[in-house]
Amino acid sequence: xxxxxxxxxxLAPLERAPESHALPAAEVPPFGAVYRQYFDFVxxxxxxxxxxxxxxxxxxxxxxxxxxxxxxxxxxxxSLRSWVxxxxxxxxxxxxxxxxxxxxxxxAYALASDLHHHGPPTPSDLKEQNDQMALLFSLLEEIxxxxxxxxxxxxxxxxxxxxxxxxxxxxxxxxxxxxxAARIAFEEGVARRAARRERAV
Amino acid sequence: MSSLxxxxxxxxxxxxxxxRPTSDDRERIAGALRMRLGDAALPPESHVxxxxxxSAVATQSMxxxxxxxxxxxxxxxxxxLFASRAPAPEAPPVAVVAPSPPTPVAVxxxxxxxxxxxxxxxxxxxxxxxxxSPRRPADRLAEEVAILSRAETELHAGRxxxxxxxLEEHERKFPRGRLAQERxxxxxxxLCGLGxxxxxxAALARLSPGSLHEGPAREACAASSKK
Numbered sequence: 001x002x003x004x005x006x007x008x009x010x011l012a013p014l015e016r017a018p019e020s021h022a023l024p025a026a027e028v029p030p031f032g033a034v035y036r037q038y039f040d041f042v043x044x045x046x047x048x049x050x051x052x053x054x055x056x057x058x059x060x061x062x063x064x065x066x067x068x069x070x071x072x073x074x075x076x077x078x079s080l081r082s083w084v085x086x087x088x089x090x091x092x093x094x095x096x097x098x099x100x101x102x103x104x105x106x107x108a109y110a111l112a113s114d115l116h117h118h119g120p121p122t123p124s125d126l127k128e129q130n131d132q133m134a135l136l137f138s139l140l141e142e143i144x145x146x147x148x149x150x151x152x153x154x155x156x157x158x159x160x161x162x163x164x165x166x167x168x169x170x171x172x173x174x175x176x177x178x179x180x181a182a183r184i185a186f187e188e189g190v191a192r193r194a195a196r197r198e199r200a201v
Numbered sequence: 202m203s204s205l206x207x208x209x210x211x212x213x214x215x216x217x218x219x220x221r222p223t224s225d226d227r228e229r230i231a232g233a234l235r236m237r238l239g240d241a242a243l244p245p246e247s248h249v250x251x252x253x254x255x256s257a258v259a260t261q262s263m264x265x266x267x268x269x270x271x272x273x274x275x276x277x278x279x280x281x282l283f284a285s286r287a288p289a290p291e292a293p294p295v296a297v298v299a300p301s302p303p304t305p306v307a308v309x310x311x312x313x314x315x316x317x318x319x320x321x322x323x324x325x326x327x328x329x330x331x332x333x334s335p336r337r338p339a340d341r342l343a344e345e346v347a348i349l350s351r352a353e354t355e356l357h358a359g360r361x362x363x364x365x366x367x368l369e370e371h372e373r374k375f376p377r378g379r380l381a382q383e384r385x386x387x388x389x390x391x392l393c394g395l396g397x398x399x400x401x402x403a404a405l406a407r408l409s410p411g412s413l414h415e416g417p418a419r420e421a422c423a424a425s426s427k428k
Contacts, residue, residue, distance in 0.1 A: 032243050035231065043222040061233050065342045068238055069349075069380055133219050136212045155213045183205060190209045 028077045031068050038067075038084050041157065045085060048152055049092040055099075063091045081159065082166035089167070139189040143182050150175055151182035237343040345371065345380045352387050361394035382408060386418045393422035 029037070042063050043056070051059045066087050074083055140148055149168065153159045159167070165175040205213070235243050348371040355364035368388050371378065378384070385407050392401035401422055408418070 031238075035234070035243055039227050039230070040221055043226060044220045047220040057230060057233070060230055061237075062342060064230070064234055065237065065346065066379065068234075068242060069342070069346050069383070132212060132215045136216045136219075139212070156216050158217070187205055187209055190206065190212070194208065 028071060028074045028080070031071055034067060034071065034080070034084070035064060038081070041081065041084065042088055045088045045157065046092055048156065049089070051092055051095060055095065059092060059095050062095075063088055066091055079163070079166050082163045085153070085157075085159070085163075085167040135193065139186055139193075142189050143185045147178045147182035147185065150178040151186065154179050238346070341375070342379055345375050345378050348374070349380055349383055349387065352384075352391075356387060356390055356394070359394065361391040364388075364391040364394075389418040390421045393418075398422070 039060075043060055046059050046063065047053075047056060067084065070087070074080060076083075140152065143151060150164055153164045153167065154161070161172060161175050161179070164170075164179075165172045168175070170178075231243055348367060352364045352367040352371070355361070355367055364387065368384050368391065371380075371384050375381065375384075385404055389401045389404045389408075392398070392404060405418060
């Protein structure tokens with residue numbers, strides 16, 4: 001991790017300890033414990049990274065297969081959530097790449113499927129969900145990917161800034177600056193929507 | 202740092218709840234993983250100890266060396282069963298993870314020491330082309346895990362030539378497999394065990410720069426040279 005010595009600005013949501021993910025001891029837990037502790041995190045993380053509902057079972061299984069195979073390489077158990085997110089990120093990226101290859105081989109139009117171009121599900125993917133969720137994801141899509149990823153990890157996954165920096169292998173200050181910019185962009189998007197609603201009334 | 206307004210916060214609260222899995226999702230995926238990894242890898246909830254102490258002991262149970270230790274701990278009968286099932290090409294991966302009770306965990310080796318620097322996953326090598334096999338990626342990964350678990354068994358038993366043969370099998374089947382780095386690290390340990398240090402050094406150079414496997418491989422080789 002880079003830049004850990006940089007002073008972190010006061011930031012209440014990111015400064016609190018990740019209570020629900022705290023591990024009892026600084027040892028790598030067994031695979032079963034990792035599965036129970038991180039299943040929700042992996043599932044929702046993969047979904048938010050653009051894995052379709054139809055492919056989600058296979059992708060989540062593969063993520064846990066990789067975790068099982070590589071868990072013994074974890075050297076900092078206190079960073080386990082960051083490590084798990086790294087596995088999610090890479091596996092989803094591989095999935096999108098493979099999907100793109102399959103789509104290309106069948107002549108189908110493939111969306112830019114690399115992870116960096118893959119955002120959360122689009123509003124059309126969320127027909128079954130309420131308007132609030134559609135609005136949320138449309139607002140997220142307006143944010144540049146690097147900032148959006150930090151924002152989603154902070155605000156939706158409730159990861160701490162050091163965890164995010166660790167997971168994305170970026171300096172801590174970069175995590176903070178991306179988050180700051182993303183929050184401004186998100187708030188501006190909310191304000192634009194509100195102004196449109198007012199004009200429409 | 203900018204703070205978010207009430208509407209933004211409300212949207213994010215909804216977002217945190219959305220896309221969460223159900224208990225059915227959790228159980229369905231757990232069942233599928235047990236089919237691939239065996240019950241020992243993912244024991245049913247009721248069989249798992251939740252105390253920190255038990256967790257600390259169980260912590261060591263799922264590393265590959267520990268899986269090997271569990272298999273060894275079950276004695277010759279288990280090893281013979283394992284050996285008789287593992288070579289079968291169509292054997293499911295479940296065969297390589299002994300359906301062990303929690304007790305053999307005590308024989309598991311200590312966890313590796315913590316390194317000074319933060320962990321970073323090396324970029325996984327490209328997955329073999331789908332055309333190479335009609336199997337699903339998850340099945341291919343399970344087979345990779347199965348083969349490398351056999352190699353770990355050989356290594357743990359000091360059968361370094363056997364380990365090399367198993368690792369060659371992995372390389373033939375999965376030349377650019379997802380666990381290629383693990384294969385190289387295991388090969389280094391086997392070569393060191395055989396005293397073939399120049400080949401081990403050459404193999405070390407094949408590991409990704411900053412690989413997590415480099416340190417443990419070097420340590421294992423250092424330990425081998427002291428024997």
